[in-house]
Amino acid sequence: MESQDLRKAGLKVTLPRLKVLEILESAQQRHMSAEDVYKALLEMGEEIGLATVYRVLTQFEGAGLVSRLSIEGGHAVFELEDGTHHDHLLCVRCNQIEEFIDEVIEQRQRVIAAEKGFQMTDHSLYIYGICRNCQS
Amino acid sequence: MESQDLRKAGLKVTLPRLKVLEILESAQQRHMSAEDVYKALLEMGEEIGLATVYRVLTQFEGAGLVSRLSIEGGHAVFELEDGTHHDHLLCVRCNQIEEFIDEVIEQRQRVIAAEKGFQMTDHSLYIYGICRNCQS
DNA sequence: GTGTAAATGAGAAAGGTTTTCATTTATATT
DNA sequence: AATATAAATGAAAACCTTTCTCATTTACAC
Ligand SMILES: [Mn+2]
Ligand SMILES: [Mn+2]
Ligand SMILES: [Zn+2]
Ligand SMILES: [Zn+2]
Numbered sequence: 001m002e003s004q005d006l007r008k009a010g011l012k013v014t015l016p017r018l019k020v021l022e023i024l025e026s027a028q029q030r031h032m033s034a035e036d037v038y039k040a041l042l043e044m045g046e047e048i049g050l051a052t053v054y055r056v057l058t059q060f061e062g063a064g065l066v067s068r069l070s071i072e073g074g075h076a077v078f079e080l081e082d083g084t085h086h087d088h089l090l091c092v093r094c095n096q097i098e099e100f101i102d103e104v105i106e107q108r109q110r111v112i113a114a115e116k117g118f119q120m121t122d123h124s125l126y127i128y129g130i131c132r133n134c135q136s
Numbered sequence: 137m138e139s140q141d142l143r144k145a146g147l148k149v150t151l152p153r154l155k156v157l158e159i160l161e162s163a164q165q166r167h168m169s170a171e172d173v174y175k176a177l178l179e180m181g182e183e184i185g186l187a188t189v190y191r192v193l194t195q196f197e198g199a200g201l202v203s204r205l206s207i208e209g210g211h212a213v214f215e216l217e218d219g220t221h222h223d224h225l226l227c228v229r230c231n232q233i234e235e236f237i238d239e240v241i242e243q244r245q246r247v248i249a250a251e252k253g254f255q256m257t258d259h260s261l262y263i264y265g266i267c268r269n270c271q272s
Numbered sequence: 273g274t275g276t277a278a279a280t281g282a283g284a285a286a287g288g289t290t291t292t293c294a295t296t297t298a299t300a301t302t
Numbered sequence: 303a304a305t306a307t308a309a310a311t312g313a314a315a316a317c318c319t320t321t322c323t324c325a326t327t328t329a330c331a332c
Contacts, residue, residue, distance in 0.1 A: 012297090012298055012299075012309065012310070013298075013299095014297075014298070014309090014310060014311080015297090015311095016310080016311070017310090033288095034288085034289080035288085047312090048311090048312085049311065049312040049313065050289090050312090050313095051289085051290075051291085051311080051312065051313080051314090052310080052311055052312065054288090054289060054290070055290085055310085055311085056310095058289095058290095070208045070209060072206045072260060073206065074288090075287085075288060075289085076288085076289085089248070089249065089252055089254050091254070092257060098252050098254075100248050100252065102244055102248060104240065104241075104244050105240075105241050105244050105245070108238055108240050108241050108244075109241070109263055112225070112236050112238060112263065113225065113263055113265055116225055116234050116236065116267075116268075117267065117268035118225050118227070118234075118263065118265035118266065118267055118268070119265050119266040119271055120263055120264070120265040121228060121264050121265050121266065122263075122264040122265075123261070123262060123263045123264060124208060124260070124261070124262050124264075125259070125260070125261045125262075126259060126260050126261075127245055127248065127249055127254065127256055127258075127259045128256070128257050128258040128259060128260075129249055129254035129255050129256040129257050129258075130254065130255040130257065131252075131253065131254055132252075132253035132254070135255055148278065148279070148328085148329055148330075149329075149330095150278090150279060150280080150328070150329070151280095151328090152279080152280070152281095153279090169319095170319085170320080171319085183281090184280090184281085185280065185281040185282065185283095186281090186282095186320095187280080187281065187282080187283090187320090187321075187322085188279080188280055188281065190319090190320060190321075191279085191280085191321090192279095194320095194321095210319095211318085211319060211320085212319085212320085
């Protein structure tokens with residue numbers, strides 16, 4: 001029951017919030033922009049404002065329900081938070097996104113932050129390239 | 137002689153271009169936004185349009201004279217290109233930027249891209265944190 | 273010096289995201 | 303079940319960084 005997820009996050013259970021959650025859970029693509037979510041809802045026949053989609057996604061991010069990717073140049077992309085940190089590979093041709101986890105890199109980042117006297121709060125790593133499909 | 141740098145890059149030697157180069161070379165902060173450069177020029181008494189600053193920085197990037205950082209949420213930041221690739225640590229309190237090079241991370245990225253069948257074109261890595269000065 | 277293509281500045285436009293504000297809705301209280 | 307109230311919503315305007323347009327100026331080859 002998704003309503004519980006919302007209540008647990010301290011958010012009122014409203015139709016727009018349930019619908020956005022539903023889209024994120026059922027969409028074929030795991031990584032979606034606000035516009036993607038908005039269009040998916042319209043196609044579903046839902047009446048919702050784009051501003052509400054942005055608001056809800058931002059609230060979900062604050063509540064730890066989704067995480068936001070800040071991709072170079074483009075718009076933000078959101079994905080359901082699954083508790084496991086991972087980084088991303090992005091195809092510059094077809095915009096497909098793949099995920100990866102690399103403990104060696106994670107560890108090196110901690111070491112570097114420590115060496116520089118930084119208390120690390122976050123990091124972002126994107127590898128850009130041409131995916132297998134898009135290589136001529 | 138900076139004029140040579142411009143000619144070598146196939147760019148006409150114009151006053152705005154020389155001035156932007158001058159700012160980048162003499163500024164106390166190595167990493168500057170277009171707005172930073174623009175304000176520095178105004179304070180210097182130079183007449184220049186913000187659009188020109190953006191244009192010139194983008195041309196410099198194309199010519200390999202500067203590189204552009206795409207920082208989360210904010211504006212782009214530029215720095216003089218020195219030929220050596222490096223990544224960045226950013227203080228979320230004072231916005232100070234530090235640089236680092238880590239061959240282990242570079243190598244792991246290549247391996248990951250290869251494993252996923254990606255022909256890597258670029259990557260961006262930012263470590264966010266609180267710098268030594270900003271830790272209470 | 274002249275001619276010509278390129279560069280510039282001002283302001284408009286773009287594009288993604290946030291804000292405003294009047295209206296609607298969820299939830300706690302009768 | 304009806305009511306009260308604070309929160310959420312939608313539409314449109316505003317925002318903010320960056321790019322574009324176009325008339326004017328400039329650099330550079332001749
Ligand atoms: Mn992901
Ligand atoms: Mn740097
Ligand atoms: Zn692709
Ligand atoms: Zn700091």
